[in-house]
Amino acid sequence: MDVTYxxxxxxxxxxxxxxxxxxxxxxxxAHLAEGIGHAAIEGRKTMIIDLSGIDYMSSRGLRALTMAKxxxxxxxxxIRLAAPNDVxxxxxxxxxYDRLFAVDPAAPSADA
Amino acid sequence: MSEQTxxxxxxxxxxxxxxANARTIREKIANALVVASREGIESYDDAIRFIDAELDFxxxxxxxxxxxxxxxxxxxxxxxxxxxxxxxxxxxxxxSRLMKRGRAGKFNFFLSHMHxxxxxxxxxxxxxxxxxxxxVIYACHADAEEALQRQQEEMSYPxxxxxxxxxxxxxxxxxxxxxxxxxxxxxAMKQDHPHxxxxxxxxxxxxxxxxYSTDSEHRIDNMELEDAFTFFFRDADLVICDxxxxxxxxxxxxxxxxxxxxxxxxxxxRQAGAKRVALFHHDPLLDDEEIQxxxxxxxxxxxxxxxxxxxxxxxxYDGLEVTx
Numbered sequence: 001m002d003v004t005y006x007x008x009x010x011x012x013x014x015x016x017x018x019x020x021x022x023x024x025x026x027x028x029x030a031h032l033a034e035g036i037g038h039a040a041i042e043g044r045k046t047m048i049i050d051l052s053g054i055d056y057m058s059s060r061g062l063r064a065l066t067m068a069k070x071x072x073x074x075x076x077x078x079i080r081l082a083a084p085n086d087v088x089x090x091x092x093x094x095x096x097y098d099r100l101f102a103v104d105p106a107a108p109s110a111d112a
Numbered sequence: 113m114s115e116q117t118x119x120x121x122x123x124x125x126x127x128x129x130x131x132a133n134a135r136t137i138r139e140k141i142a143n144a145l146v147v148a149s150r151e152g153i154e155s156y157d158d159a160i161r162f163i164d165a166e167l168d169f170x171x172x173x174x175x176x177x178x179x180x181x182x183x184x185x186x187x188x189x190x191x192x193x194x195x196x197x198x199x200x201x202x203x204x205x206x207x208s209r210l211m212k213r214g215r216a217g218k219f220n221f222f223l224s225h226m227h228x229x230x231x232x233x234x235x236x237x238x239x240x241x242x243x244x245x246x247x248v249i250y251a252c253h254a255d256a257e258e259a260l261q262r263q264q265e266e267m268s269y270p271x272x273x274x275x276x277x278x279x280x281x282x283x284x285x286x287x288x289x290x291x292x293x294x295x296x297x298x299x300a301m302k303q304d305h306p307h308x309x310x311x312x313x314x315x316x317x318x319x320x321x322x323x324y325s326t327d328s329e330h331r332i333d334n335m336e337l338e339d340a341f342t343f344f345f346r347d348a349d350l351v352i353c354d355x356x357x358x359x360x361x362x363x364x365x366x367x368x369x370x371x372x373x374x375x376x377x378x379x380x381x382r383q384a385g386a387k388r389v390a391l392f393h394h395d396p397l398l399d400d401e402e403i404q405x406x407x408x409x410x411x412x413x414x415x416x417x418x419x420x421x422x423x424x425x426x427x428x429y430d431g432l433e434v435t436x
Contacts, residue, residue, distance in 0.1 A: 022383060058417055059359055059379045063332035066363040087416055094409045095375045096360035 002053075003031045005038055008108045011046040012039040013082075015107070017053035020061030029064035033071055040075040047072060050107035052083035062095050069101070082107035117316045117436045118185040119350055123178030123199020124428040126327075126356045126371070126393035127229050130177035136399070143171055169407075169429075170400035176430025178202070179229040180326055180393060182352060186316045188295030190218040194312060194324040194352075199430060200233025208238045217245040217278075220293055222300075224326055225309040226251075226259035234260060235269045243277035250283050250293070252300050252310040257282045285310075301344045303328035304337065305370035313344060320436045321348040323386075326393045328354050329370045330380075332363060338380065345384035349436045352428065353377035355391040355406070374410040381423045382414070388424040390434070403427065 001024055003016040014035035020028045032049065039047045049065070065079070072079045082104040084092060092098040123129075147166055153159050163172045179197030186192065191207060193200070211217045217239055224230055239245040249256060264273045273280075285291060287300045287310060297315040302308060303325065311325035323345050330338055345351050357366045359373040374391055381389040391410060394403055407427035414425050426434065 022379075056417065059373075059375045060335070062359055062375070063363060066332050090412065090416060094413045095373070096358035100360040100364060 001027045001031065005035055006110050007042065007044065008048075008110055010044055011048050011080075011108065012042070012044050013048045013050050013107055015050035015053055019055045020057040020064070022058065022060055025058070025060035025064050028061055029067060032064060032068035036068060036071050036075050036077050036079075039077045045076065045078060046080060047077050048080045048082050048104070048107055050082050051088050052085065052107060054088055055085070056087055057091055059095070062091070062097055065097065065101065080104060117318070117320050117322070119322055119352075119434045119436065120183040120185060120203075121181075121199075121390075121392075121428045121430060121432040122183060122203040123181035123195075123197040123233070124175065124392055124394055124430055124432075125177050125179050125197075125229075125396050126354075127179070128396045129179050129198040129229075129232075130396045132174050132177070132400070136174075140171060147171075168404065170404040173429070174400050175394060175403045175427070177396070178430050179232065180224070181233060182324060184296070184314055184322055186296055186314075189216045190220055190294035192220050192222070192294075192296060192314065194222050195224055195230045195326070196221060196232070196234040196237070197229050198233045201236040201238075204233075204236065204238040204240075208242065211239065211242065211244065217242060218294065219245065219247045221247065221249045222298070222312045222324070223249065223251040223253070223256055224303075224311070224324070225305060225307060226253060226256055227307070227327070228263075230327070231260060231263060235264055235271065240276045240278045240280070243279075245278035247278050247280045248283060249280070250285050250291075250298070252285050252287055252302070253308065254284060256284075299344075301325075301340070304331060304334070305329060306368075309370070311341075311344065313348070316436075321350075322436070323348045323351040325351060326354040327370055328372055329362065329368075330372050330376045341380050342383045345380055345386050348381070348384065348386040350388050350390060350434055351377070351381050351384075351386045352390045352392045353381070354393045355410070356393045356395050374406060375413055378410060378414050378423060378425065379417070382417065382419065385421070386423060388426055388434075390426040390428045390432075392428045394428075 178199035180195040181199030182194040184192040309327040355374040356371040
């Protein structure tokens with residue numbers, strides 16, 4: 001799974017690419033944990049997970065988001081989600097994860 | 113009795129029995145009449161056709177409010193019953209009617225656990241008042257008998273356990289071991305729930321597999337156990353799954369309450385190659401429209417995440433029968 005970590009203002013934007021399922025959720029979770037580590041070291045209060053490159057996510061991926069949220073709380077980093085595609089928006093609604101996380105329609109760009 | 117195995121849902125709620133009140137029924141009828149006014153309904157049969165064609169489930173019926181009780185009718189004479197929630201009362205009345213018509217009164221119960229909503233129907237189980245009945249209670253908990261005895265102590269119930277004429281015995285099962293019981297192969301699996309709970313897998317003579325897995329939490333940090341569930345559910349024809357809360361709730365406010373979600377149930381069944389999943393143990397706070405939306409959302413989630421063969425998503429209601 002490819003992923004980029006881009007600082008934008010006060011936040012770190014983590015942008016994984018691919019599908020998050022039973023085969024890839026651990027790698028996805030490790031990327032999120034790494035992002036939280038970076039954000040905490042750099043003193044950033046927010047990590048934005050750019051979902052625009054995620055095709056689909058099963059419950060294991062969603063639960064990796066929960067673990068990242070818990071790790072974020074422990075490290076003083078709040079987590080936001082951004083730019084879900086139509087499928088991801090539905091999955092977030094069905095699982096009620098759109099009530100657990102702030103979801104922004106777009107991710108901030110480095111130019112912003 | 114049917115030659116095929118039939119799974120019959122007598123109680124599908126969790127926690128606490130609920131019932132539709134007069135206002136709810138009145139609203140359903142009023143809404144149905146508004147829609148019906150456009151139709152030329154002149155007979156009872158016309159009305160039934162109209163209901164089937166024009167009204168959705170929540171408008172025309174109810175998911176019911178009795179707590180967990182599921183019967184598995186296989187080709188053998190014995191009754192197989194998972195849990196003793198308040199749905200057991202109606203099941204017991206039907207069993208007594210069948211016994212009067214000649215069916216043997218052999219009852220095999222399988223207890224997921226002894227929380228109140230799963231045993232509260234037993235004191236009202238009509239065949240227990242019949243000396244022709246033989247009741248065998250299978251459980252993995254060592255304290256199952258104590259729990260059932262206790263709820264019929266004088267401070268809780270007027271008829272003590274020992275006063276019943278039926279022959280009642282308890283058999284402790286070991287999880288992971290397969291038992292041959294009156295024509296079915298049965299295996300239990302330990303689940304994550306306060307004071308533990310156990311799921312049961314039944315295999316009939318034709319190889320049809322039914323899994324009863326309620327009151328089972330699937331934690332975010334225990335994926336090894338989740339893999340074990342995938343194995344337990346493998347190739348099941350029907351998995352009856354605890355889907356009481358949303359995934360978000362089980363990961364936050366309802367964490368440690370010992371329950372699961374529609375999303376995890378569907379994922380487990382897809383990985384296991386199960387043919388159908390029945391959403392079960394409905395939250396008593398949900399009304400019919402909300403349960404129907406849960407069902408529609410679940411069908412949609414299955415479609416969005418499908419890989420290969422679809423998993424049919426059923427929503428259990430009191431009175432549902434599934435023939436395998």
